[in-house]
Amino acid sequence: MKAKSVAIENLAGTSADPRSFDRRSFLKCALASGAALGTGKLAAPAAAVPMAATSALSGAATQSDAQFTFEARFYEKLPGRKIRCKLCPRECIVGDKERGYCGVRENRGGTYFTLVHSRVCAAHIDPIEKKPLFHYLPGTNAFSIATAGCNVNCKFCQNWDISQSRPEEIPADYISPHQAAAVAQQYNCPTIAYTYSEPVVFAEYLMDTADAGHAAGVRSIVVSNGYMQHDALEQAYGKMDAVKIDLKAFTESYYAKVVTGQLKPVLETLVTLRKMGKWTEIVYLVIPTLNDDETEFRGLAQWIKANLGPDVPLHFTQFHPEYLLKNLPITPVPTLERAKAIADAEGLHYVYIGNVPGHPSQNTYCPQCRKMLVERVGFTASKMLIRKDSTCPFCRHKIPGIWHA
Amino acid sequence: MTAMRSASRREFLRQCLTGAAALSTSQLAPAQQAAQTAKSTKSRVVVARDPMLRGTGSTVDAGRMQALLDRAMQALFNRGHSGESPLAAWRRLVGPGDRVGLKVNTLGGRGISSNLSLVEAICERLQQAGIKPGDIVVWDRDSDEMERAGFKLATGGDRVQCFGTDRADYEEDLSAYGSVGSRLSRILTRYTNVLINVPVLKDHDGAGVTIALKNMYGVIHNPNKYHPNGCDPYIADLNMLPEIRSRMKLVVCDATTAMYEGGPGFKPKHSWKADSLLVSQDPVALDSTGWQTIERKRAEMGLKTLEAEKRAPRYIATAADSEHRLGHCDPSRIAVVEG
Numbered sequence: 209m210k211a212k213s214v215a216i217e218n219l220a221g222t223s224a225d226p227r228s229f230d231r232r233s234f235l236k237c238a239l240a241s242g243a244a245l246g247t248g249k250l251a252a253p254a255a256a257v258p259m260a261a262t263s264a265l266s267g268a269a270t271q272s273d274a275q276f277t278f279e280a281r282f283y284e285k286l287p288g289r290k291i292r293c294k295l296c297p298r299e300c301i302v303g304d305k306e307r308g309y310c311g312v313r314e315n316r317g318g319t320y321f322t323l324v325h326s327r328v329c330a331a332h333i334d335p336i337e338k339k340p341l342f343h344y345l346p347g348t349n350a351f352s353i354a355t356a357g358c359n360v361n362c363k364f365c366q367n368w369d370i371s372q373s374r375p376e377e378i379p380a381d382y383i384s385p386h387q388a389a390a391v392a393q394q395y396n397c398p399t400i401a402y403t404y405s406e407p408v409v410f411a412e413y414l415m416d417t418a419d420a421g422h423a424a425g426v427r428s429i430v431v432s433n434g435y436m437q438h439d440a441l442e443q444a445y446g447k448m449d450a451v452k453i454d455l456k457a458f459t460e461s462y463y464a465k466v467v468t469g470q471l472k473p474v475l476e477t478l479v480t481l482r483k484m485g486k487w488t489e490i491v492y493l494v495i496p497t498l499n500d501d502e503t504e505f506r507g508l509a510q511w512i513k514a515n516l517g518p519d520v521p522l523h524f525t526q527f528h529p530e531y532l533l534k535n536l537p538i539t540p541v542p543t544l545e546r547a548k549a550i551a552d553a554e555g556l557h558y559v560y561i562g563n564v565p566g567h568p569s570q571n572t573y574c575p576q577c578r579k580m581l582v583e584r585v586g587f588t589a590s591k592m593l594i595r596k597d598s599t600c601p602f603c604r605h606k607i608p609g610i611w612h613a
Numbered sequence: 614m615t616a617m618r619s620a621s622r623r624e625f626l627r628q629c630l631t632g633a634a635a636l637s638t639s640q641l642a643p644a645q646q647a648a649q650t651a652k653s654t655k656s657r658v659v660v661a662r663d664p665m666l667r668g669t670g671s672t673v674d675a676g677r678m679q680a681l682l683d684r685a686m687q688a689l690f691n692r693g694h695s696g697e698s699p700l701a702a703w704r705r706l707v708g709p710g711d712r713v714g715l716k717v718n719t720l721g722g723r724g725i726s727s728n729l730s731l732v733e734a735i736c737e738r739l740q741q742a743g744i745k746p747g748d749i750v751v752w753d754r755d756s757d758e759m760e761r762a763g764f765k766l767a768t769g770g771d772r773v774q775c776f777g778t779d780r781a782d783y784e785e786d787l788s789a790y791g792s793v794g795s796r797l798s799r800i801l802t803r804y805t806n807v808l809i810n811v812p813v814l815k816d817h818d819g820a821g822v823t824i825a826l827k828n829m830y831g832v833i834h835n836p837n838k839y840h841p842n843g844c845d846p847y848i849a850d851l852n853m854l855p856e857i858r859s860r861m862k863l864v865v866c867d868a869t870t871a872m873y874e875g876g877p878g879f880k881p882k883h884s885w886k887a888d889s890l891l892v893s894q895d896p897v898a899l900d901s902t903g904w905q906t907i908e909r910k911r912a913e914m915g916l917k918t919l920e921a922e923k924r925a926p927r928y929i930a931t932a933a934d935s936e937h938r939l940g941h942c943d944p945s946r947i948a949v950v951e952g
Contacts, residue, residue: 288875290818298841303818304878305720311837361838363794368787372835376755377783468841531787532794 275382276327276375280313280320281412282440289318295440296359296408297473310409311374312357324355325413328388329370329380330404333395335587339403339431340562341489342572343521343609344450346582347589350429351392353383354404355413359435360469362456363532364495371405385413385420392426398613399449403431411444418447434477435469441477442484450487450610453478457492457499458508466498475511482516487610489521491562494539494547496527505547509554518557519608524548525562541567558608576605656895656941658902661685661952666869666888673869678730679737681952682865685892686738688952700741706862707807709743712750714805714860718813718828719753719762724879726762727811728867731890735809735865736773750774752800754831774804783834791850795833801856808860810896814868814887814903816876820844821919821926823877824903825864825896826852826939843924849932852896852939864899866891873910885910890952897932897940898947904929 282295289304293313300308302315312324334352336345356378358371365371370378383391392400400421402414407430418428427449434453436445445451455474456467463471481488492508494500512520524547526539544561548569551559561569565586572582572594579602583591593601594611663681668674683699690702707713715735717727736749747770753759756766756777767775781804783796801808812828819840820827826848830836839847852858868891874883887906893899904926908918919925933942941947 288880289878301818303876306877307837309837309840311835372838374834374837376779377834468838532789 273323273376276325276380277321277323278325278412280322281415281443282437283313283320285318289315291315291318291320293320294437295411296435296437297470298359298435299437307374308359310357310359310406311372312355312409322410322412323375324357324410325416326382326384327355327375327380327413328353328383329356329375329378330354330367331381331383331391333397334401334403335589336399336401336429337584337589338587339401339429339452340491340523340525340560340587341429341450341452341487342523342560342582342584343489343558343607343611344429344487345398345610345613346592348399348613349395349397350399350401351388351395351397351426352401352403353388353417354402354407355410356380356405357409358406358433359408360406360433360467362467364466364493364527364529365531366528367404368531385417386424388417389421389424389426392421393424397426399427399429401429401431407432408436408440408444411440415444415447422447433467433469434474434481436473436477438476438480441480445481445486446484448486450489451481452489452491453481454491454493455508458504458511459499462499466495475515479515482520488516489523491523491525492547493525493527494544495533496536496539496543498536500539500543500547502546502550505550506554509551509556512551513555518555520556521558521560521609522551522556523560523562524551526564528563545569572607574600574603574605574607576600577603579603581607655946655948656893656898657689657948657950658891658893658895658898659685659688659950659952660889660891660902660906661688662887662889664888667886673728673730675730675733678728678869679734681890682731682734682738685865685890685952688950689892689894699738703738703742707739707742707744709745710748711744711807712748712805713739713744713807713809714800715749715751715809715811716801716828716831717751717753717759717762717764717811718823718831719755719758719764720831720877721813721815721879722758722761723763724881725813725815725870725872725876725884727813728869729763731865731867731869732764732811735811745771746773747771750776750800750804752776752778752798752804754778754798756780776800778832788854788856790853792847793833793839793850793854795835795851795854797834797854797856798832801832801860806860807862808857810861810864812864812866814866814871814891814906816872816874816883816907817926818876819924820848820928821924822900822904822907824866824891824900826900826928826932829857832857843927845928846931848928849934849937849939852932853937858939861896862894864891864893864896866899866903868903868906871907871910873907873914874916892952895940895947897929897942899940900926900929900932901942901944901947902949 283291283293291302293300293308298309302308304315307314314321331353333349336348336350356370356373356375407414421428429450430448431452460471463469524544548559557575561567570584571580573580581593594607595601598611661681661684666677686702690705691697719726756779759777764775778798781799787794788797810825812825815823817823829851868887868889870884871887872884891899929942932939
């Protein structure tokens with residue numbers, strides 16, 4: 209199988225690594241130079257980092273499975289060498305020698321292990337707008353990483369070749385938390401982004417990397433489905449500086465049929481993140497005939513306003529046929545505009561249209577004076593007028609978000 | 614081609630359609646054939662047992678295993694021809710030029726994996742039936758697991774091949790049916806045109822039982838996605854994939870050591886030496902028969918039925934339903950024959 213040199217997020221074919229390196233070349237160059245740059249600055253090794261890796265800054269290398277295997281943090285032991293996973297609402301009960309639904313956690317003799325700690329199968333430097341996070345450090349880059357695995361199985365997944373694979377089935381490199389932080393520093397990325405597949409399933413690596421990053425002055429952001437148990441959410445995403453949640457639809461039936469998950473826990477996640485004070489943005493991928501009903505758009509907007517407030521950015525993004533939904537067309541732009549109009553009318557202040565390059569609804573406008581504050585071209589913030597104190601330069605209205613480092 | 618070009622349109626269509634009809638009949642998988650002739654015939658499941666399979670020891674005697682397999686195959690194929698050699702049965706199944714894959718099950722390690730003597734016995738008869746050693750592949754998902762189960766890996770040369778999909782990779786493209794979308798092992802798709810399924814008779818904590826149909830989880834890259842809801846309808850949908858269905862010619866289920874509880878991992882205290890083989894061309898009928906075998910053992914051991922434990926293998930009925938037609942699960946349509 210070919211190495212995955214280009215990971216895709218939201219829009220097929222638009223996420224090429226800006227330096228046109230393949231993944232392994234990029235990592236080797238980055239880590240080799242990062243070794244000289246960063247070893248003196250880095251924090252002490254995180255608890256879960258294997259001893260063999262703490263001196264491995266000479267370059268990313270494919271390691272044996274044992275290098276990536278650590279006892280998982282969120283599970284409980286059951287009789288008969290079974291375990292119950294407490295990471296996501298699925299609560300897989302996993303027998304000896306079996307794996308959970310995610311495919312990256314395995315029961316070995318009654319102890320549950322993650323198989324993907326530091327096992328990076330996709331790594332790129334992306335504009336943060338590509339996550340998309342529009343109200344968080346616009347115009348900056350994020351060192352974006354992923355491991356194999358996912359705790360749902362969306363029929364439209366753009367990255368199914370990594371998200372729906374077991375870790376041993378796809379090429380991966382060893383990147384310790386400290387190495388990830390070093391690469392981010394080296395490439396002037398103020399953030400590390402956990403993305404592409406589903407970070408819920410590599411929660412331990414995410415937590416350790418966030419700690420290493422914070423110690424080195426690098427923040428962490430996560431792009432997630434939010435399908436997570438409360439305790440794991442608080443512990444893992446409590447370490448994040450910003451969160452983007454893919455709210456796949458606003459009906460349980462869609463979650464059951466198309467996502468293989470549940471809506472309710474995701475809504476609970478959004479409320480919890482709000483209570484935790486995490487900067488959160490929501491993406492809703494609009495798929496023709498499946499989740500593009502006006503009543504659903506309205507219900508979604510009303511729920512967000514009532515439970516999260518009107519200032520949470522909501523991105524309606526365009527679907528492109530992929531994976532198991534190749535039979536459906538690209539979302540018509542008028543459908544996205546209708547969704548935005550409904551959400552606007554319900555009183556949400558920051559409603560965007562995504563995956564439609566050049567559309568004016570990619571820009572941020574002041575909800576009070578209606579003037580444009582951030583202009584975006586593709587995934588680039590070409591103009592950013594919001595003041596240091598996060599206010600509109602024209603009317604001084606407070607614009608929610610983290611606009612400056 | 615010249616003749617074809619000069620034929621009239623009507624003649625051309627008639628030739629094509631006649632050819633297609635002949636082709637479709639001859640290429641039907643056994644399970645399809647079984648289903649197609651369901652009104653007139655039953656699916657045969659042979660249960661062959663040898664109480665002396667292990668002689669006076671604890672390991673299976675290779676000679677007795679060969680004899681047990683021969684008996685089972687003769688009972689399945691040589692009906693009314695008791696004088697025929699065991700090879701006649703195999704020659705009905707395969708011929709020179711076929712490339713045959715034996716999909717074993719090695720998840721359970723040495724304790725509860727496809728028996729080595731059984732696999733060797735099958736390979737022996739396949740070669741005698743005209744299959745070159747290098748055209749036989751013994752395979753499962755992972756080479757390490759196969760080694761842990763006692764298989765000796767072999768690649769290249771004029772010998773029986775033995776390795777896991779980790780050595781061959783999965784297809785890049787998805788194969789999809791119903792609820793299933795998966796990448797298939799290239800061992801299945803590129804190395805073989807005949808699939809002999811060699812599962813183990815086991816209890817399964819999620820699916821109820823794991824026998825022939827579920828053994829196909831070892832063919833795909835993402836089996837973990839298909840365990841919810843007792844693997845229903847995933848197992849049935851997976852077995853509908855043309856790449857699997859068209860190749861599946863025979864199931865030889867290893868019930869030398871079987872498990873009635875605690876599977877799929879090996880739990881010695883829940884295993885028993887059944888010293889049997891279950892053989893059929895209908896994987897649904899075989900699974901249905903194997904399930905009942907496990908239920909009888911559970912009753913004997915004072916355990917509740919799988920139904921009472923809310924883990925009856927519903928996927929078996931799904932595999933037999935009008936959408937799937939992979940075989941029969943109705944006992945009235947299954948002829949269980951002692952071999």
